[in-house]
Structures are given as C-alpha cells and as structure tokens.
Amino acid sequence: MNVTLSKRGSYAVRAATCLARAYDSGRPKKLREISADMDIPRTFVSQILGDLVRAGIAVSAFGRDGGHRLARPPGEVSVAEVIEAAEGPLVSERCALGDGPCRWHAVCPLHETMTTATASLRAVLAATSLDTIAERDLAIAAGAYPVPADAHPRPRATPVADSVQVELPMTAVGARLRAGSGWLIRHAEACDDEQSLVRLAPGGPGRPGWLGTTVAVRLGTAAESANALAFALVWEASGPGGIFPRFEGELRLSALDPERSQLALSGHYRPPFGKAGRVLDDAVLGRLARATVRSFLRRVARVLEDESPPGR
Numbered sequence: 001m002n003v004t005l006s007k008r009g010s011y012a013v014r015a016a017t018c019l020a021r022a023y024d025s026g027r028p029k030k031l032r033e034i035s036a037d038m039d040i041p042r043t044f045v046s047q048i049l050g051d052l053v054r055a056g057i058a059v060s061a062f063g064r065d066g067g068h069r070l071a072r073p074p075g076e077v078s079v080a081e082v083i084e085a086a087e088g089p090l091v092s093e094r095c096a097l098g099d100g101p102c103r104w105h106a107v108c109p110l111h112e113t114m115t116t117a118t119a120s121l122r123a124v125l126a127a128t129s130l131d132t133i134a135e136r137d138l139a140i141a142a143g144a145y146p147v148p149a150d151a152h153p154r155p156r157a158t159p160v161a162d163s164v165q166v167e168l169p170m171t172a173v174g175a176r177l178r179a180g181s182g183w184l185i186r187h188a189e190a191c192d193d194e195q196s197l198v199r200l201a202p203g204g205p206g207r208p209g210w211l212g213t214t215v216a217v218r219l220g221t222a223a224e225s226a227n228a229l230a231f232a233l234v235w236e237a238s239g240p241g242g243i244f245p246r247f248e249g250e251l252r253l254s255a256l257d258p259e260r261s262q263l264a265l266s267g268h269y270r271p272p273f274g275k276a277g278r279v280l281d282d283a284v285l286g287r288l289a290r291a292t293v294r295s296f297l298r299r300v301a302r303v304l305e306d307e308s309p310p311g312r
Contacts, residue, residue, distance in 0.1 A: 005083065011048045012086035013079065013133070014038035019058060020074035020134035028067025041216040042182070048086065055085035074134055080125035090122045160289040161266035164297040167305050170255040173263070174222070174229050176304060177253065181219040184300065219251065228254040233265070246270045263301060265293050
C-alpha cells in the first residue's frame, strides 16, 4: 500500500518549509528563490504558492521588496493544513473493497477500520508543525539528522563524465550559461527520449518517454577560477510514480584558446526505478548514463554554436 503525497502535495510541503525557514528573517521569499532552494520546478511554483495563499497559510506582496511569507508563525501551521491546501481534505473517497464511495446499502467490512486509520494519520499530521519540519530540514542539510531505521535504500547511481568542444570563446558561452538554465530543459528532455537510449534497456518499456518528462534543469551560481567557470547542475524527470532519472554534478566551462572552449560534465546519474520501469543492471545503467550525458553535451554545444551571431 503506497501511503505518500502527490507531486503537488510534496511541492506544497517543500514551499511551506522554505517559508518557515525564512519566517524569523521577516523577508518575503521570491518565487525564484523558493524554486531554487526547494527543487520545485518553476512551472509549478506559482501554482503551489497560490494554493497556500488561498488556504490562508501564506500571504503575498507585489513589488521589488515583495514575495511570499507565512501568514502566521510556523509553530502555528500544521503539516495537515499544508497538505490539504494542495490535495484537498485527507479523507478516503473510495471504499477499501469496492470501486466507489462507501454506502450503507453496500458498506464493506473494512469501512470503520479504514476510517479510523485515516483519521489517525490526519491527527499525526495535524500535530506536526511547520516549525518541526523546518528544524528537521536544516538538520538533514547539515548532516546532523539520524537516518531512520526504516528508511528505504538509496537508489544507486553511476558516476559519469564527458566533455565536448564548443567553437565559441569562453566569454560567449559563459554569458549564455549565466543568463539562466530554462533553455536547457528541452535538450535534457530530448536526450532522455532518444530511441538510442530506449534500445539500451532491452526488456524495458521500449517506448520514447519511459524515462519520464524532464521538469527541471538547474544551474547554480558560477564559481570562477583561472580560465574556468564551474556550475552545479541538476536535472530531474517526473512521471506517474516511482523514482525517475536524476543527474547531479558539475558543468565546467574552460578556454581551449581565444576562439574555442570546452564544456565538461561530471557527476552521478540515477536510473529509472519502480513504476517507471525495472531497475537497470549495472552494465545497462553505465551505457545509459554515458549516452545521456554525451547526448546532452552535444545538443547544448550545437545550439550554442547555431545561436551565435555571425562574426561573434
């Protein structure tokens, strides 16, 4: 039995946690900050904050100093409120043993048990405040929170690294990367969907899109060194269930000469898992990771060169 949140519910808890962490500062959080801090796709973050505002959990203000903040202290906001703001009331809408709602002319023997169990779950969530969640979140980020005994094993990921040459000066490529990462989403999604990648997993679903839909590609702030820029890079996919592909690593830009530069991508690729498809064996996973990263780099290099104005 899968007792978990939908993507919308998960994003709502993440956004509310971000606002809880910022509450004492008194400074509203911008949508772009919430998206970056809590790994919420930019396409969803405004919808999620709208849910929280309509529920009276958050308030918003426009203008240069505007943004979103909690409407009351995080210790006074329960996790149940946040989840219900996004997912609706935490009640069972279907009969445990039937295809529709429970009715007294056809009530099932599990009705009272499931009603009690659902009420108990909501009571626990209602007794847990955003203050508690924010404290846990900070402890986890600092590595100071103990791993629960019943935690699921971490999905394995494979290390991968590759590089590609770009026929452009480092300054031109650096300016494009510093301008934002939204344009990278379509290239990450395209390399996930290529037929060559599907064929790397015989026995898998065997159709384009089984790797999920890329929903976020994020570049961190550039770290500068001599003749190089380094960006933390994450891309992840989403889908109807299970664990979907995620790459996390570093995109490094360096100068080869005054007219050419190199993009090097290194990090770890996590495979599809669960409802998205069977767990890939190590050999297939390695080929999939290398092909994905190579395809991504080639596509990015090509679009950078194609968009470069004549004479640069």
